Amino acid sequence: MRFLFLVGLLVASLAQAQIQLVPQPVSVQPQPGHFTLTKATTITYTKPESASVAAMLSRQLAEQTSLTLTSRPAAAAPVNTILLTLTPTPDAKLGREGYRLSSSPKGVVITANQPAGLFYGTQTLLQLVPTEQPAPTGRMTQPTNVPAVQIIDYPRFGWRGVMLDVSRHFFPKADVMRYIDELARLKLNTFHWHLTDDNGWRIEIKSLPRLTSVGAWRVPRDGHFGERPNPKPGEAATYGGFYTQDDIREVVKYAQARNITIVPEIDIPGHSMAMLAAYPNLSCSKDTSVRVNPGTQFAEWYGNGTFKMLIDNTLNPSDEAVYATLDKVFTEVAALFPGPYIHAGGDECYKGYWEKDPGCQALMQKEGMKHVEQLQGYFMKRVEKIINAKGKKFLGWDEILEGDVSPSATVMSWRGMKGGIEAAQHGHDVVMTPSTFAYIDYMQGDPTLEPRIYASLRLKTCYEFEPVPPGIDSTRILGGQGNLWTEQIPTLAHAEYMTYPRTWALSEVFWTPRNRRDWAGFIPRLEAQMRRADAAGVNYARAAYDPIVSTTIADNKLTLMLDAELPGTDIFYSLDDTVPGRYSQRYSQPIPVPEGDVTLRAVTYRNGQPAGRMLTLKRDELLKRAKK
Structure with missing residues (x-):
């Protein structure tokens, strides 16, 4: 009996060693045996709305293994199948995105209330497929055993996101789609697309063509961002790019197929130099010499959160032409993105040019404002009404709290947790993305080994992020996201290096129940993800070592x-x-x-x-x- 007991422990230990999932599911119960995927295995589904999930799984398995499996409607008595089934009676525990996965020697069954849950179940299944050394073709060469297991899983938060800044460096459409693919495998469901900033306007607005003919291009420069030479007189702006509206539609459709909602950001009223290079009349200074910034120093930062802009990069809140222009922008943006939110920035707005502008001073007097900071509140309220009129929800960085925005505005807290706490206390929905836990552009190892950035963020710190502060109504915290600003990130390979493994950790923060998170337990699963990334050709940092x-x-x-x-x-x-x-x-x-x-x-x-x-x-x- 002692021998059988020890054998049982060994079998259970080996089964558990095969099950290294990120993010960690709610419940994982290893079972005896395994299911062998072969060329004869089929992917079946019980309802037509699951067909696209089955087809996606077939493609993803073909990328990961030597097998190309057929997907079809389920037969009466399925054998040697991966069955995707939608529950006839919704399981309240699973919600929209949860699933149950049962793997046994007979096959795999994934059950969910909605196709989104089936999709996340298939992403877990892909991680149960063992990682092998790829052949020269890039495919695995042997039949694959899936460990027998019972999994019940559903997310902790509804908002599980990552932001990619494509203004500082333009990422081609194919790179964006690959990045979305990688996020979807981690059960992340929100892609925040930072489309405009001082360094480039990246979305076609047909009614305002100069936004891309001028605003999408800057003079080429190398070297550290913020220390580059200014544009020379007459120098051609040849570096940059933008997404056509057809590109946007294609990326949106691609993301939707992977259960990812895209949140577009048009960053205003500050961070608008690319817009002002195209339409200088929208600033207070009306400076026609302003060009899209190539990474020069155009602000003085004083270390206490205050700063001074050396070049006007701010829209004029007293000019009605500004609001008419933004109405055109948001009309076209709203038509391209079916998701509920439009992000309108609101961060780091310098008000020195407003203080000196006669129109701004007249507006302050008219509205009874005592401080110039109140102009931003006025501006953001006007923008919120424009966005709401397009049928969208208004979202902004935590600086929008400095104005009297409506309770329906959603706040993204980046300056620590304080802004999110304040917003939740005042009845706002909140997305937690504090720089102290979620800014994945920061250095992740020793400063002598990493490309130089002004701050550091270790992998373990990311993993220790808790989005719900004590004493706060947890229903106000929609979730969280990591932010990848790209001043020093010119390529997809380096974007991946900065994103992973920290986003592996964040995916677990956003998905996994708090009591299931454990740093020591995360380590073997982290290392399993590294092996998977190696096999898939995804770059990542080993700075944690x-x-x-x-x-x-x-x-x-x-x-x-x-x-x-x-x-x-x-x-x-x-x-x-x-x-x-x-x-x-x-x-x-x-x-x-x-x-x-x-x-x-x-x-x-x-x-x-x-x-x-x-x-x-x-x-x-x-x-x-x-x-x-």
């Missing part, structure tokens, strides 16, 4: 501490100008740093294999990190 270095100084003695983000990581180091490896000194306790011109070198290993990048820091850098 890198050493973490901190120092202290006391009595003029420098002490060095080493750490690793992932538990179970071994750290080896040298201070003697040798190259560290597995036979070098293993870190176990704080290290007194000897005097002299010493250099720290540190590397990490997991399971006896090299894991992270080598970190090299001279004594001067170690001193800078010291906390007195």
Whole structure:
């Protein structure tokens, strides 16, 4: 009996090892045995509205394995099938996006109330298909065993999003669609498309053609964003691009097939330099020399949240022509995007030009305003009415709370959690996306190893994000999202590097019940995702494997501490100008740093294999990190 018990434990352990899912489902119960996918396996469905999900699963399995499975309506007695079935009586526990998945030696059954739930069930099934080394064709070469398991799953939040900024760098349509594909596999359901900013206007507005003929292009520049040379007189604007309305429709349809709603953003009244390059009459300054910004420094930031714009990038709130223009913009945007929301920005609006403008001062006097900041409230209320008139809900960054927007306005909290808390307390719906947890353009490893950005955000910090603050009505928190600003992200490959693995962590924050989230338990599932990304050709960062270095100084003695983000990581180091490896000194306790011109070198290993990048820091850098 003892032998059988031990065998049972071993079988259960092996089954569990095969089931490494991101995001973690509500309930996962491994069962004995497995189901073998073969060329004879079919994908069947019980209702016509599930046909598109079945066809999508067939395509995705063909991309992931050597199998191309036929999809068809279900027969009376299905054998060797993946069955997609919609419940005749809705299961209240599952809601619109939940599902049940049952895998056994006989086949796989995925049950849901709605096709969206079936789709998410198929994404889980794809993660149950083992990862193998792809053949030169990019396909797997052997029949595949799916572990037997019973899964019940549904999301914690209704808003599970990622924002992609395509203004700072233009991403071609094919790149955007690939990015959407990757998000859908993680059960994310919202794609926030940041389409306009100072550095490029990316959406065709037929009634305002200069927005793209002028606003979509800037002079080519290399180097760090914010430090680039200004455009030269007569220099051609050749870098950029935009999406035609047909492109937009195609991407929207592509996203809908993957249960992703696109939220378009037109960022106003600040961040409007590309718009003003095309139509300078819409600013207070009427400056006809304004060009689409190529990444030059055009603002002075003072470190306390305040700043001064050196070039006018703000729409004039006192000019009726501005509202007439925006009415045209939002009329066309609303017609292209069937989702309920339009995001109108509202962030980082500099008001210095408004203070000096006679029209703005007259408007303030007319409306009884005492502070220039109230002009933004006036502006956003006008914009909200325009958007509502198009049948859409108004959404903006947390600065919109500075004006008297209506309770129906939805607030996206980015300056920490404070704005979201305030918004929820005043009856607004809230999407939590605080920079402290969700800005995935920040550095994710040691600053000496990562492309330079002004802030850092570790993978573990992303995973520890809790979107619902204590004492807040949780029904007001729609969910959360990660934001990828692209000042320093010129390619899809680097966008993927910055997005993953942090968005793997965020997907679990947004989907998985809070009591099912566990950092230590996430690690093996994270590493399984890395293997899947390798097989699929998706880029990601391995910064979580890198050493973490901190120092202290006391009595003029420098002490060095080493750490690793992932538990179970071994750290080896040298201070003697040798190259560290597995036979070098293993870190176990704080290290007194000897005097002299010493250099720290540190590397990490997991399971006896090299894991992270080598970190090299001279004594001067170690001193800078010291906390007195």
